Amino acid sequence: MADVPFTTGRVLVVEDALVNRMLIERLLREQGHSVASAADGESALERLGTEGEPPFDVVLLDLVMPGLDGYAVLERMKAAPHLAHLPVIVISAVEELGSVVRCIELGALDYLPKPVDPSILRARLNAALSAKRLRDLEREYLIQVGTVIDAAVALESDGFRASSLDAVAARSDALGQLARTFQRMAREVQAREERLRQEVRELRIEIDASHQERQVAEITETDYFQSLRSRAAELRRSVNDEA
Amino acid sequence: MNAPLDQATLDDVLESTGGDPEFMAELIDAYLADVPTHLAAMRRAADEDDATMLNRAAHTLKSSSASLGALTLSSMSRDVEELARRGTTSEGAALLPEIEQEWFRVEAALGAYRSTIGDG
Numbered sequence: 001m002a003d004v005p006f007t008t009g010r011v012l013v014v015e016d017a018l019v020n021r022m023l024i025e026r027l028l029r030e031q032g033h034s035v036a037s038a039a040d041g042e043s044a045l046e047r048l049g050t051e052g053e054p055p056f057d058v059v060l061l062d063l064v065m066p067g068l069d070g071y072a073v074l075e076r077m078k079a080a081p082h083l084a085h086l087p088v089i090v091i092s093a094v095e096e097l098g099s100v101v102r103c104i105e106l107g108a109l110d111y112l113p114k115p116v117d118p119s120i121l122r123a124r125l126n127a128a129l130s131a132k133r134l135r136d137l138e139r140e141y142l143i144q145v146g147t148v149i150d151a152a153v154a155l156e157s158d159g160f161r162a163s164s165l166d167a168v169a170a171r172s173d174a175l176g177q178l179a180r181t182f183q184r185m186a187r188e189v190q191a192r193e194e195r196l197r198q199e200v201r202e203l204r205i206e207i208d209a210s211h212q213e214r215q216v217a218e219i220t221e222t223d224y225f226q227s228l229r230s231r232a233a234e235l236r237r238s239v240n241d242e243a
Numbered sequence: 244m245n246a247p248l249d250q251a252t253l254d255d256v257l258e259s260t261g262g263d264p265e266f267m268a269e270l271i272d273a274y275l276a277d278v279p280t281h282l283a284a285m286r287r288a289a290d291e292d293d294a295t296m297l298n299r300a301a302h303t304l305k306s307s308s309a310s311l312g313a314l315t316l317s318s319m320s321r322d323v324e325e326l327a328r329r330g331t332t333s334e335g336a337a338l339l340p341e342i343e344q345e346w347f348r349v350e351a352a353l354g355a356y357r358s359t360i361g362d363g
């Protein structure tokens with residue numbers, strides 16, 4: 001088994017029996033995982049938190065516990081949107097396989113027979129962590145697809161910032177390529193728009209100047225203006241004569 | 244009469260936890276301190292005719308004992324657990340003296356094992 005590549009992660013152990021808890025914690029640490037533990041269901045839910053991404057990648061859950069038992073913890077986790085996706089591996093004695101079926105129906109990913117065998121523990125955790133990693137990647141991908149869509153909407157409403165796509169553009173896959181192409185094309189569009197706006201501003205100035213010239217010409221070409229100009233010239237002459 | 248401890252289980256536990264005698268001693272000490280509380284809970288559950296408490300205490304004793312190779316004690320505890328699951332305590336309570344006798348054997352054997360693994 002030592003040659004089988006495996007993934008390490010953050011594991012929450014929920015087990016009321018002290019000896020089993022100590023043993024499982026130690027086995028997990030030996031296998032390179034980071035471990036926290038809870039001795040009952042209430043403490044487990046507290047550790048998982050009430051919102052946001054939980055600080056664990058997988059939960060190892062004993063079923064028979066005082067207070068809130070494993071079934072209740074599992075039901076509450078599956079009912080909580082921030083915990084529903086977290087893989088749960090039920091820890092169960094071989095003679096309790098009926099309980100395991102119930103837990104799988106409630107949303108548990110797998111089960112681990114007690115007493116815990118280190119090789120089986122490693123294999124089950126590896127599978128659960130790989131599934132979690134894949135799911136996290138899919139989730140991140142969908143979020144980043146959403147970022148590209150938001151950028152397209154922002155571009156249409158003149159609210160686009162190219163830096164909003166930096167994280168997606170850093171990807172090495174096709175989505176990253178799409179984001180980089182989108183950024184480049186959006187920058188080109190924005191630059192072209194800016195050039196057009198500048199040309200429009202210059203045209204407006206020319207149009208305004210031309211309009212003013214026409215208005216001046218219209219006024220100066222009227223009979224009234226010509227008559228005023230003649231009278232002004234006469235007045236100037238008479239003033240000069242008197243002087 | 245079966246041996247109170249399965250040596251192969253203890254060897255596996257020691258090896259899989261890194262061959263650390265200090266941790267092994269801690270684990271045994273935790274078990275030695277923990278079991279009397281479960282036995283007391285089983286006795287109290289029998290006295291109070293509380294099948295749920297009897298079931299739960301027997302369950303914990305069963306799984307803890309199996310982890311450290313006390314397989315006979317684990318098996319006896321499983322019998323009590325299953326009897327209590329049916330909702331009555333009398334049949335399970337009848338097995339308690341045997342369980343307590345087995346516990347004395349396990350306690351002595353584990354104490355002896357602990358002194359051989361190199362941690363004070």
